[in-house]
Amino acid sequence: MTETARDGEFDELLDAIEEDRGYYVRCANGHGSLPPRRVCPHCGSRELADEPLPDAGTVETFSLITVATPQFTEDAPYVTAIASFGDVRITGLLRGTDHGDVEVGMTVGIAVEETETTGDRAIVFRPR
């Protein structure tokens, strides 16, 4: 595990996902984003509130990554995916299925797990 200062609200969100109380930031116009936010990145609204993350998300796109950075060499090959959880899209590692079985539209849950290479925490999707 890399010992560094915590990254504020990013690590708070990971704590929350670990405790099964994940959330996202929702603006007055219904756009979702991830903390820390003071302004909605989609419309500029400053009326923001935390909302619970939906229990399940949908894979929108994914890639099987074989050439990794040094932080992920032992994880490779691995799948990185973008999944939508209601109003918010999230990028995470997709685990728990054969690479060949990953599909756009697949339903996934969200968790926080350690990477194999560094033991750092990462957002992970697993099929539901």
Next chain:
Amino acid sequence: MSHPRVAGVGLTHFGEHPERTGRDLFADAGLAALDDSGVDPDDVESLFYGNFMGELAEHQGHQGPLMAEAVGLDVPATRFEAACASSGAAIREAVKTVRNGEADVVLVGGAERMTNIGTPAATDALSIAADDLYEIRSGMTFPGAYALMARSYFREYGGSREDLAAIAVKNHEHALENEYAQLRTEITVEDVLDAPTIAAPLGLYDSCPITDGASALVLTSEDYAENHGLDASVGITGTGQGGDNLALHDREYLARSPATAEAAEEAYDDAGIGPDDVDVLEVHDCFTIAEVLALEALGMYEYGEAIAAARNGETYCTGKLPVNVSGGLKAKGHPVGATGVAQVVALTELLEGRFPHADEVDGETAVAHNAGGTVASATVHVLEVVA
């Protein structure tokens, strides 16, 4: 409005030069541009310099003054960083400075030393153009990000790996005659499809190489060029820049590049042209899919249509809309901070008739498109023969 003229251009060879320092690379390109321009170096008033990963590759920040010193200039010098669009952003500021009348002669350039740190460290350095917290920590790499966009594109509009392979084949063919290019080898669609996967659906030959190199331009005001009798027939007549949210997942579209569209609209308006007036382009093809996204956002094709352009022969130097006649990033190479200026170098020489394939490319209006990250930054410049 007075349009800055491109008075001189210079490049290093683009390739693997791991032992050449950044300052040596830039001196090579910068001095070549000064010599090509015929401008008295004492007349240069400022350096605008693009570089992305100097801290990681060379443990060197504050590169502006270092690079001015390397070419023998004692002038204000600033480094611009916009990931792979760093020197596109430098050109834009240089153009504005000359137009404003704040300077008559400026040097614009960029350099990147990359191969000295090896592929894993270079992959890491390139990845930090993405969002560290929410993308890199989820394993996102630079090829991985474009793979996510490629899969989204295929799903939304159709297309195949074969279509993308045709783009790589074209750009390799274009590079064959470019003595400054890194990959001067003819390849086939089968070579591309059979190459090792980097980030599925993209393989090694869908990707630009890791490259060391530098590029430079001397820009002057119209009055300076005319008063000094410079041989500078090409002007930069339009400039535009667009921005977007940094993380791909925070974009409205996963298979479009709105920042490019914004930059293009601004640059075309600035030059008083429309997309139909463009004769030839250098676009930011860091990956094969990136050429497709660029051509659509630049208004050359409708969304969903550019995927077939190379396969149909339309974007070859002999086609109706030549794209990346230099070989593009894909085959010429992509020394990140040097790329935006290198595109303008290629187009200037092409419009002047002194670039490979110049006799096959008609027209007097060219567009350079430089993009950063997953196109959270984009610059577009219009070049025209004005004298």
